[in-house]
Amino acid sequence: MLTWAGLKPDEGPTIGGQYGPYIQSERMKLYQDMVQVLLQNGSAYHCFCSPKRLELLRKEAARRGEVHKYDNKCRHLSGSEVEEKLSNQTPSVVRFKLDHYTESWEDLVYGPITYDVASIEGDPILLKSDGFPTYHLANVVDDHHMEISHILRGEEWQASTTKHILLYKAFGWAPPKFAHLPLMLNRDGTKLSKRQGDIHVECFKDKGYYPEAVLNFITYLGGGFPHSGLQVGGFTLQELVDKFSLSSLSTHSAKIDVEMIDVYNRQHLVRLLQSETTRRALIEETRHLVRETFAHKMLENIDLQNYTLSNEYIGKVLHWAVVRIHRLQELVETQFEFVWVIPSRDITQALQYLHSNPEIILQTISLVEAMDDFSSFQLITKQLKKLAKTEDVKFSTFMKYLRKALSGLDEGPSVAEMICLLGQESTVLRLRHTYELLTQS
Helix, strand or coil: CCCCCCCCCCCECCCECCCCCCCHHHHHHHHHHHHHHHHHCCCEEEECCCHHHHHHHHHHHHHCCCCCCCCCHHHHCCHHHHHHHHHCCCCCEEEECCCCCCCCEEECCCEEECCCHHHCCCCCEEECCCCCECHHHHHHHHHHHCCCCEEEEEHHHHHHHHHHHHHHHHHCCCCCEEEEECCEECCCCCECCCCCHHHCHHHHHHCCCCHHHHHHHHHHHCCCCCHHHHHHCCCCHHHHHHHCCHHHCCCCCEECCCHHHHHHHHHHHHHHHHCHHHHHHHHHHHHHHHHHHHHHHHCCCHHHHHHHCCHHHHHHHHHHHCCCCCCHHHHHCHHHHHHCCCCCCCCHHHHHHHHCCCHHHHHHHHHHHHCCCCCCHHHHHHHHHHHHHHCCCCHHHHHHHHHHHHHCCCCCCCHHHHHHHHHHHHHHHHHHHHHHHHHHC
16 A cells, blocks of 8 residues: 555665565564663563463452553562573563653653653563564664664554653663654544544545545645645645655644545546646546446447547546546446446436427437537527527426436536537437437337
8 A cells, every 4th residue: 555655665675775674573583682682781571470360460450440560570580580480491571671760751743751651550571472572672673773763653652652762771772753643533533443444545545546645635634734735735745745844743633534535636636637648647547447337338339439438538528527526436427427328227208208309309419410619508508599499398398308318317417518528429429319219119
C-alpha cells in the first residue's frame, strides 16, 4: 500500500541501504548483544517468574481494583541465585530496571512532559523467553543504530517515552527528538477499530480512489499542514513534502470525515484532465473500465461501440462527468450506463406512449441529423419545443418518454443535455433503435 501511494522508502529490505538488515528477525544478535550491555552495567536483570505467578499477580490486582504491575521480585535475586537458575536452564526473560524519573522531556507537539513511569509500572520486559525483543528494546536499539533523529508516532506511545529515554540513558546514548501525534477518531469521537474494514487503505484502493486522494485525505485528518489550503484544493506528494512543518502539528484528535476523500478524488480527476499526458492516460483507463463492464452489451452494436470508445467521445464524457462523480468507477454505475450503451432496461412505458405517434421519433431523428451545433442546451431545447408544438404533444410528457427512450432512466439529465453529450451519431442510433421497437410491436 505504501508503494501504491507513492511513499517510497529511502532504504529498506527491498532496496538495501547502509543501516540494514531491516528485518527484525535478522537483527537478533544485535538485540541480544545490547541486552548483555544492560545486564553487565546493572540496568537489566533476568526474571524467572513463571506465567502462573504472573497470572496470580494480575488476578490479585483485579480483586483489589488496582492496575496490575509486576512487583519486581526478581530484581532482588543475588548473583549466585541467578547463576544457579541459569545453569538449571530455568526459563527467563530480561527486564529493565525502571528508575523514578521526574525530569521533563520536550515533546515537539505537546511541549514539556513529566511522567514518573516507575511509580505506575513494574519493570518492563526487554527480551522474551524465546529470545525475541519487545518493542521497547527493539525501537531504541534500531533507532540508535540507524541514526534516527526524529520519532513521530501516535500519542498512545507518549506514556512509554520516559521508559525509552531511560533506556537511552542506560546505554549512554543521546535520545532523538520525539513528537507524538493525536489520534484519528470516528465522527462520534470513538476510537477507530481494526475491524472497521472500510477505513483500510486497501478498501479505498479497491473502490477506485487515487493514491493522491488518499494522501490528501490523511493529510487533512492529520497535522503539520495549513488546513485552510487543504480544504480548498488537493496537493501533489511533492507539494505535501514542501508544505509540511513540525510547528503546524496539532494536539487535537482528528474526527474522520469520510466525505472529504470524495472531494480530494474529484480534485485529482480535474487535475488529470488538465494535462494532455494524464488526460490520455485517464481516457485509456476509462476505456478499459467501460470495456470490462459492458463488453457483453457493446457487442450488440459495433457502430455504437466504436463511437463511445473513441478518444474524442470519452474525453467529452469525462469533462461532462467530472462535476457529477467523485470516482471513475461511478461512470459505469446504473445512472451513467446510458452514456456507453443503448439502454437495456424496460422502456415499455415509453413505447406505449410513443406507439400512437411513432412518426415523432422519425421527426426527432431528422431534427438531430440536421443539427450542426451540439454545444447549446438552450438551442436544442428550443428546437425540441418547436417539434412538440408542431406535433401537438405536451412538451414535458414528450421529454419524459424521450429521456426514457434515450437512457432508460426516469430521472436524470435533461433530454437536451443528453443529446449534447451523446452527440449526433449516438443519439440517432438510440432513436432508430426505439423506432424499430415501436414498429415491431
